[in-house]
Amino acid sequence: MSYNVKNGTGMDGRRDYDRTARVIAEEKPDVVALQELDQGTIRSSGRDTLQELAARTTLTGTYAKAIDYSGGSYGVGILSKEKPLSVKRIPLPGREEARVLLMAEFRDYWFCVTHLSLIREDSSASID
Known part of the structure; x- marks a missing residue:
């Protein structure tokens, strides 16, 4: 599953971690790629969005910081049934803001998450 959680904020502008978690839980995923996670920011009242979810x-959270933001950080993450055997954080190009690729190794596979730039040249460079 892949889910841009917008810091747990819904289309109605309300931050509701329970609602976001329900969307994930209803799908019963083995692994979830999450984008737009706040960790300890003023915007999230110091909370860690990934750990809240x-x-x-009841999934394991793995986080990769992309940028410092509003007193904390902002990045991507993975929720998984299994704890990753290893993780790798790879910085990616980004002119409007830094980007990152998070790779997690599991027993039978690797799983990756990123949030690509909206600038075509940066996205293309990140894919390479």
């Missing part, structure tokens, strides 16, 4: 879904 991990606790509510």
